[in-house]
Amino acid sequence: MSTPPRPLGRPPLVLAATALCALGLPLASAPTAAAEDGGQCTYPSKKYEGRPWSLQRVQLDELWAQSTGKGVRVAVIDTGVDVRNPQLAKAVDARSGINLIPKEAKDANGYKLKRGKENGTTDTVGHGTKVAGIIAARPAKGTGFVGLAPDATIIPIQQNDADGNGTTTTLATAIRHAIAKKADVINISQDTANAVKPTPLLEQAVKAALDQDIVVVASAGNDGLGGNVKATYPASYEGVLAVAASDRNNERAQFSQSGDFVGIAAPGVDMVSTVPGGGHCADNGTSFSAPYVAGLAALIKAKHDTWTQEQIVAQIQQTAERSVAGHDRLVGWGVVDPVRALTEDDKPLEKPVASEGVTRAEAPTPAAVHLGETPEQRAARLATYVVVSGGVLVAAIAGTAIALRDHRRRRAALAGR
Structure with missing residues (x-):
């Protein structure tokens, strides 16, 4: 039996849901995002008027002078994308979307589930709508929030919901659908329960996407409290860019999963984004770090449409802000620097190299002292x-x-x- 993937939202409730997954039970209901003022988020919600910190760290005018992601297609495999939010209405290609929740799916109480539209543009959870907004939300009056790649196109693939209706088999199907719909980037903000290695069908689907030069981005996971280190899937598959969460200090967020498989880090704390029906809420998790990187990948792809997926990933990693010269199991090759990734791009790289950061210098040789x-x-x-x-x-x-x-x-x- 396939292991159910889980959306990666706010860490405490995700951790609580893990025990249920281990027993083969449905996932606990996905958490409601906390509003910026600390209250509960409702759908729809109020607009966030200011510029979120995750965007303040980027010179957006300088970034968008290089690329806005136009012409790039990003598949969001998640809980659906609600196009009633005005910032997403023109960002979503509904004709390419799909709803993979089984028609016979039931909620936690055993009642038949209201699946929503067949094109994946219904999102009762809100998770997928937030992910899509971080990637490609259009500019709008009354808010400083906008997607990192505001001209990219979202392919909505509804593969999971609040009740755990979604398996590694349907995730593999979702990836195959993204390939068929000519996705350039695939964002997967979920992992398998209990870090269990899933059916080979999922790995085969990931490999098929990589073979088509599609950049596959996946969240690393939120079980990192206490220094917990474990592989998560599909983030751990070779070729997948696994994304950890960083905080306002460019350090690993406490909940962010660590491991040698982590390839990069991106903002994942107090992440403001779009919610169903309109407006914004803030949330935490590597779920919202991954689309930040997917948005950057879309920008690079739009500027360098002949670059391979390996070269796009290497560019993101090479230009990241590092605290060590090379790879680190906490934040991979560092925290993404979008402007640098789009401006220090004279030639493509196949692999990142350890060339900067704080290095451990050799101790000086003391002068001989004869007593x-x-x-x-x-x-x-x-x-x-x-x-x-x-x-x-x-x-x-x-x-x-x-x-x-x-x-x-x-x-x-x-x-x-």
Whole structure:
């Protein structure tokens, strides 16, 4: 039986849901996003008037002078994308979307589930709508929030819901659908329960996407509290860009999953984005770090449409802000720097290289300090003392003799008078 993937939202409730998954039970209801003022988010919600911190760290005018993501198609495999939010209405290609929730699906109470539209443009959870907004929300009056790639196109694929209706098999099907609909980038903000390695069908689908030069971005996971390190899927598959969450200090968010498979980090704390029906809410999780990177991948793809998916991933990693010279299991190759990724791009790279960051320098060699002297030095010193002393003694004797002679001569001269 396939292991159900889970959306990666706010860490505490995701952790609570993990135990249910381990028993093969449905996922707990997805959490409601916290509003920016600390209250509960409702759908629809109020607009966020300011510019979120995750966008303040980027010179957007400089970034968009290079690329806006126009012509790039990003598949969002999630809980659906609600096109009633005005910032997403023109960003979503509804004709390419699909709803993969089984028609016989039931909610946690056993009642038949209202699946929504067949094209994936219904989102009762809100998770997929937030993910899509971070990637490609259009500019709008009354808010400073906008997607990182505001001219990219979203392919909505509804593969999961609040009740865990979605398996690794349907996730594999979703990836195949994204390939068929000519996606350039695929965002997967979920992982398998309990970090169990899933059916080979999922890995085969991921490989098929990579073979088509599609950039596959996946969230690393939210079970990193206490230094927990484990592989998550599909993020751990070779070729997938696994994204950890960073905070306002460009450090790993406490909940963010660590491991050698982590390829990059991006903002994942207090992430403002679009919600169903309109407006915005804030949420935490690697779920919202992944689309930040997917948006950047869309920008690079639009500017360099001949680059391979490996070269796009290497460019993101090479230009990241690092605290060490190379790869780090906490934040991968560092925290993404969108402007640098779009401006330091003279030629494509196949792999990132360790070339900067804080490195551990060699300790200086201290000067030798002699607290004593060697036998040879002591012999030379004594010899010098002997020679000097001998010279002084000879001079003293000679001086005494001369003084005595002179004294006798003076006495003789006085006596002869």
